[in-house]
Amino acid sequence: MSNIDSKIPKGPLAEKWSRHKEAIRVVSPANKRKLDIIVVGTGLAGASAAASLGELGYNVKAFCYQDSPRRAHSIAAQGGINAAKNYQNDNDSVYRLFYDTIKGGDYRAREANTYRLAEVSPNIIDQCVAQGVPFAREYGGTLANRSFGGVLVSRTFYARGQTGQQLLLGAYSALNRQIDAGSVEMYARHEMLDVVLVGGKAHGIVARDLTNGEIKRFGAHAVVLATGGYGNVFFLSTNAMGCNGSAAWQAYKRGAYFSNPCYVQIHPTCIPVHGSQQSKLTLMSESLRNDGRVWAPKKKEDAERLRKGEISPIDIKDEDRDFYLERRYPSYGNLVPRDVASRAAKERCDAGFGVNAEGKAVFLDFKYAIERLGRETIEKRYGNLFQMYEKITDVNPYENPMQIFPAIHYAMGGIWVDYNLMTSIPGLYAIGEANFSDHGANRLGASALMQGLADGYFILPYTIGDYLAGEIMVPRIETNTPEFEEAEKNVTSRLEKLYNIKGGQPVDYFHKKLGHIMWEYVGMSRNEEGLKKAIEEIAELKKEFWSNVRIPGEMNNINPELEKAGRLADFIDIGDLMARDALNRNESCGGHFREESVTEDGEAKRNDEIGCYASAWEFQGEDKEPVMHREELVFENVKLTQRSYK
Amino acid sequence: MADKILKKIYVKVWRQNNPSDKGRFETYEVENVSQGSSFLEMIDILNDQLIREGKDPIAFDHDCREGICGMCSMYINGHAHGPDSEITTCQLHMRKFEDGETITVEPWRAGAFPVIKDLIVDRTAFDKIQQAGGYVSVNTGGVPDGNTIPIAQVDAEEAMDAAACIGCGACVATCKNSSAMLFVAAKVSQFAKLPQGKVEAKRRAKAMVAKMDELGFGGCTNTGACELACPKNISISHIARLNREYLKAKFSD
Ligand SMILES: Cc1cc2nc3c(=O)[nH]c(=O)nc-3n(C[C@H](O)[C@H](O)[C@H](O)COP(=O)(O)OP(=O)(O)OC[C@H]3O[C@@H](n4cnc5c(N)ncnc54)[C@H](O)[C@@H]3O)c2cc1C
Ligand code: SF4
Ligand code: FES
Numbered sequence: 001m002s003n004i005d006s007k008i009p010k011g012p013l014a015e016k017w018s019r020h021k022e023a024i025r026v027v028s029p030a031n032k033r034k035l036d037i038i039v040v041g042t043g044l045a046g047a048s049a050a051a052s053l054g055e056l057g058y059n060v061k062a063f064c065y066q067d068s069p070r071r072a073h074s075i076a077a078q079g080g081i082n083a084a085k086n087y088q089n090d091n092d093s094v095y096r097l098f099y100d101t102i103k104g105g106d107y108r109a110r111e112a113n114t115y116r117l118a119e120v121s122p123n124i125i126d127q128c129v130a131q132g133v134p135f136a137r138e139y140g141g142t143l144a145n146r147s148f149g150g151v152l153v154s155r156t157f158y159a160r161g162q163t164g165q166q167l168l169l170g171a172y173s174a175l176n177r178q179i180d181a182g183s184v185e186m187y188a189r190h191e192m193l194d195v196v197l198v199g200g201k202a203h204g205i206v207a208r209d210l211t212n213g214e215i216k217r218f219g220a221h222a223v224v225l226a227t228g229g230y231g232n233v234f235f236l237s238t239n240a241m242g243c244n245g246s247a248a249w250q251a252y253k254r255g256a257y258f259s260n261p262c263y264v265q266i267h268p269t270c271i272p273v274h275g276s277q278q279s280k281l282t283l284m285s286e287s288l289r290n291d292g293r294v295w296a297p298k299k300k301e302d303a304e305r306l307r308k309g310e311i312s313p314i315d316i317k318d319e320d321r322d323f324y325l326e327r328r329y330p331s332y333g334n335l336v337p338r339d340v341a342s343r344a345a346k347e348r349c350d351a352g353f354g355v356n357a358e359g360k361a362v363f364l365d366f367k368y369a370i371e372r373l374g375r376e377t378i379e380k381r382y383g384n385l386f387q388m389y390e391k392i393t394d395v396n397p398y399e400n401p402m403q404i405f406p407a408i409h410y411a412m413g414g415i416w417v418d419y420n421l422m423t424s425i426p427g428l429y430a431i432g433e434a435n436f437s438d439h440g441a442n443r444l445g446a447s448a449l450m451q452g453l454a455d456g457y458f459i460l461p462y463t464i465g466d467y468l469a470g471e472i473m474v475p476r477i478e479t480n481t482p483e484f485e486e487a488e489k490n491v492t493s494r495l496e497k498l499y500n501i502k503g504g505q506p507v508d509y510f511h512k513k514l515g516h517i518m519w520e521y522v523g524m525s526r527n528e529e530g531l532k533k534a535i536e537e538i539a540e541l542k543k544e545f546w547s548n549v550r551i552p553g554e555m556n557n558i559n560p561e562l563e564k565a566g567r568l569a570d571f572i573d574i575g576d577l578m579a580r581d582a583l584n585r586n587e588s589c590g591g592h593f594r595e596e597s598v599t600e601d602g603e604a605k606r607n608d609e610i611g612c613y614a615s616a617w618e619f620q621g622e623d624k625e626p627v628m629h630r631e632e633l634v635f636e637n638v639k640l641t642q643r644s645y646k
Numbered sequence: 647m648a649d650k651i652l653k654k655i656y657v658k659v660w661r662q663n664n665p666s667d668k669g670r671f672e673t674y675e676v677e678n679v680s681q682g683s684s685f686l687e688m689i690d691i692l693n694d695q696l697i698r699e700g701k702d703p704i705a706f707d708h709d710c711r712e713g714i715c716g717m718c719s720m721y722i723n724g725h726a727h728g729p730d731s732e733i734t735t736c737q738l739h740m741r742k743f744e745d746g747e748t749i750t751v752e753p754w755r756a757g758a759f760p761v762i763k764d765l766i767v768d769r770t771a772f773d774k775i776q777q778a779g780g781y782v783s784v785n786t787g788g789v790p791d792g793n794t795i796p797i798a799q800v801d802a803e804e805a806m807d808a809a810a811c812i813g814c815g816a817c818v819a820t821c822k823n824s825s826a827m828l829f830v831a832a833k834v835s836q837f838a839k840l841p842q843g844k845v846e847a848k849r850r851a852k853a854m855v856a857k858m859d860e861l862g863f864g865g866c867t868n869t870g871a872c873e874l875a876c877p878k879n880i881s882i883s884h885i886a887r888l889n890r891e892y893l894k895a896k897f898s899d
Binding site for chain 2: 048055066067068069071085125126127128129131132134135137140141142159162165169172173174176180186211240242274277278282283394457458508509552557
């Protein structure tokens, strides 16, 4: 049985959070000044947390690897953010948002956390409006909403197709205000490379100044990781190039549990891979599926001729087009959830109906919407996305259907945290995409932004106080202790080891290989044989990497190849844990599709008997098998049902 | 959309090992680049080649590679973000270039943006300008319901037009005076169109302009080059609004 304590408060679901807040301790203003907090990461989660903690009076040190906190990956989110405001009077409520989220998560998230997320969501919108975030408005001046991702109410707030950007700029401005006020010290272009534990508690970090290679020590009474997701394990993903799992992985190696690593979300509407020179994939917003129809050719000959470029999609008559989502899921049609749409596209391509040169694309066609609504309406709704598509592909999507294919998008697994967002290491917290989140297996759209800001603005600032109230007698953390010494040595020797391999292949060569293994065996669908193969191949790749990578340049200068090498070394290990976790979870569960666990008509089949848990992996040492603990998930307020979109 | 292959191109690129190094151009040959590749992917190919030859790859800033983070920053053939309009370098594709062409690549050049290495420059001056007042002073919590601050749709849209600035610095790099006016104007304008933060509007305009001057950005002489180089189409009409806000603040002193 599990030896992990999620610290979920007792009492009725709707009262847990308010009762908990009443019960936990607060730190007096005079004592806050004596307490230091490190926040690693300044995306939505980290920037909102650092700003809020600074306002409260703590001394905050914030870190990011980019040149400015404004460039965190959160900036790229397009579609929107959910909140249970019920501004549209369509019967939305905290309970309904909670219910949709827990169901969308295939019942693999904690009830209490998910409810709290829904409960604080309205405050997020108010906060952002007050900061001057230019959300879309109705003519009367009130906030506008749109519907998103197969939900039946309109609860998504947005700022054009740039919602993440505007929310982040809001949090960045709050952070700037604190930097100006002196309560937050910002360390941009600094990469955290280790967590330092003193007496079992998190007491600081070791970071590398990326401009000159200097290794630095920072002490604090608590450390918060807001370092985002690990989707770049796959090499090609919609994530920014620098997104990494290294901070989470170092925490894991220091004793923090890693939860549900096999849960990664795949987004169905990305611009397909072309050729072999590509470095990343571009997402096309999910909102496109509100008006676009997805199809592949009915006849294999047509698909083949398309691949060879002999015919164009507009040559294919309507009756020869297979609108496979509408065919298979008559009630949801093109609006089925992301995992369903993604697998259906792969199924068509695997069966030989793919339409680009690689055979890995299907069409998203606006012809019908343009006929129905006119080009102008479509231009108004999706103009910027169409322009982006044309810039990348050189194809005009008003005249030709877009080509799309699924891609890795978001990490639902991450560092295990309790109800207070504390990891299994006292004083170490994880927020935003870096934690294993409140969502479980199949996150719905527009809820990652919500989670990042909920954690940073409204949850962590309270819960961390409870811990710090017990630390007020601890003097400012000295960094000249043996623990910091050891951590710095650990970091330096690893960098030197990598640098001195002086092998024959650049880092990207290995990253592409890893991505290939992951996509093939730990991608959209997984089976036992493939996962075992993945574990073997990853082990081989690891050996090859550590003996044959070549890192040019100097250690003590800007050295992107050295940065990438460190991250890749961790991605290789994360990939291994993902495969193990996937192997262990013998059920299909939203984002994780096990071929052994399907219904008669080939849909995902959850197995609540074996599967109603969150995994929590514990590090046992380099090259030792990790141990999995189970956090049993208890559902007192919702009834578990199989998802169906037929 | 079969992509053509560029059999050979020449990349003439600024190499500077550190801030105190003098720097020089080096020219490299790159073979077989698909026209469907982005400009940064072409640099990836070149870097792969340099690493294999035992040379130091070209350092450049980039992250999202989809035109939104504002990190990529290259001066290509005399244009900030290269020879195409309304895009960032990461959105520039090789179909804009021809077989055999020599492409010249330089870092953003502006006194307030010192070179760190090769094409990477230090743009922290932009953060410092924002820290001087580019925010609305509200604490977390204790704010009114969002709908108690109604905003006309046109105003919200105009604020959004201004807020779309990605902080890339192309405006500064393009301006012959290295002025940061377009960047500052975008932020001031965003808040000028919204009721929030009106209370501190005067302080904001003055503080941000003062900071910009202090950090060594030049003055604006209305040449309009910034607007043409801006990947997000930020209009110089925002500069006019900044000037109005600034004058209002001055006169009320
Ligand atoms: C293209 C795209 C579109 C999306 N659209 C939506 C949407 O419409 N709605 C929605 O809800 N979600 C969306 N998402 C998901 C959402 O954007 C992310 O899950 C969320 O922004 C993550 O925020 P974060 O603060 O946890 O992490 P991030 O924004 O990834 O921030 C991570 C931070 O950690 C720092 N960091 C990382 N490692 C280190 C280290 N070792 N040392 C120092 N600093 C480090 C980085 O510098 C950065 O500041 C989208 C994602 C993508 C890719
Ligand atoms: S105004 Fe335009 S060019 Fe200047 S920083 Fe903003 S986006 Fe870049
Ligand atoms: S890399 Fe983000 S804008 Fe170009």
